Amino acid sequence: MALRDMFIALSENKVLNEAAKKYGLKMGAQHVVAGTTIEETIASIKALNKQGISCTVDNLGEFVFEKSEALAAKEQIINMIEAIHNSGVDAHISLKPSQLGLDIDKAFCLDNLMDIAEVAANYNNFINFDMENYARLHDSFELMETINAKYNNIGTVIQAYFLESIENIEKYKNLRLRIVKGAYKEPSTIAYQDKATIDANYISLIEYHLLNGSFTSIATHDHHVINHVKKFAETHAIDKDKFEFQMLYGFRTDMQQALAKEGYHFCVYVPFGSDWYGYFMRRLAERPQNMALITKQVFTKKTNIAIGLTAGAFLLGRLSKRTK
Incomplete structure (x- = not known):
């Protein structure tokens, strides 16, 4: 948990976030974001499609x-929705209420x-409400419910570490x-703290929604979870059109392609823009094993940075200080 807490702390460091915006591309951030512009991102989406x-x-x-x-941010998201429609790519929108005010x-x-x-809705595009920290959770759900009452193109996220997650699902x-x-x-008053409990609840939530719910997006890089879901779906005769696997852009690309070739619906979470640092650190906090999957790609020979992720965060801080 110490490693997880460290990554969370790094994600909330404004100095490092600002430094990453300036130096991210030099450090190989293009391996974890699909583009800094809409045009670049659409090209990346086409390649995945x-x-x-x-x-x-x-x-x-x-x-x-x-x-x-x-x-x-609203204008950028609307522009992306229009670009998705005009280009004909297979993509939808994920958004965070905090970014929109x-x-x-x-x-x-x-x-x-x-x-x-x-x-x-006019472009028949789906919107997923990302969930953030607990302080924003219920307001975000309330906003989602209000919009869902008018439009039928809305979904959301359930986080397995919250004690109330079974009630929400x-x-x-x-x-x-x-x-x-x-x-x-x-x-601990609102969230499970140990990995084993969170993992077990995660599986329980997936199984519940596969059996009782609408479409399920299973967001994981863990092949053990993926194999469990595949067997569970087969045992319970759950059609492949009822669920999809999701992974982050740039992570486990061989497995992404393999699952798609096996006939499973597969969706890549595609972040774009220069503000990548907090997002990336939270993904490492979510599963520190992700560090081993991406470090070699982020710290490339071209950048000549043969260091680990934590040292990379330290470097960003030093770079920021030099500019002041």
């Missing part, structure tokens, strides 16, 4: 406390979300759900 892989697209952004920043004003955030949902079983383990530091 050719492999039989669909995508969910996330406009990266941290620490949004100004309305101008939230409005800019939740921490500024809830009503303002709802207006922004409604604008996005309307555009997405039962409540939202009729929605398309992405099931994840969870990637924020939360107290």
Whole structure:
């Protein structure tokens, strides 16, 4: 848990986030984000689509406390929805309420979300509400419910480490759900703390939604979980059209392609933009084993950085100090 806590702390470090925006591409961040522009990202999506892989697209952004920043994020997301439609790629949108103003004003955030949902509905595109830390959880669910009452193109995320996750998956079983383990530091009063318990609850939630719910997105890089789901689906005669596996862009690409070739629906979580650092550190917090999967790609020969991820975070901090 110490390693997980370290990555969470790094994800919340504003100095490192700002340094990563400036130096990310020099450090090989292109291996964990699909592009810094919409055009670059659409090209990456097309390449994945050719492999039989669909995508969910996330406009990266941290620490949004100004309305101008939230409005800019809304415009970027709407532009991406239009680009998805115009290019004909197989992709949908994932978004975070905090990026669209939740921490500024809830009503303002709802207006922004409604604008996005309307555009997405007009283009028959799906929107997934990403869930963040517990402080934002219930407000995010409430916003999602309000929008879902008007549009039918909405889904959300259930985080397995929360004690209340079974209640939430039962409540939202009729929605398309992405099931994840969870990637924020939360107290024991609201979240499971040990890996074994979280892993067991994760499996239980997946099984519940496969048997009782709508479409299930199983977000994991763990081949043990994937093999368990494959056997469970076969045993219970669950059609492959009822679920998909999801992985992050740049992670375990061989397994992504293999699962798609086996006839399973597969979706890659595609982040884009320069604000990649907090996102990446939370993915490592979620499953520290991811570090071994991506370190060699991020710290390439071209950058001549033969160091581990933690040392990379330290380097970003040093680079930031030099610019002041």
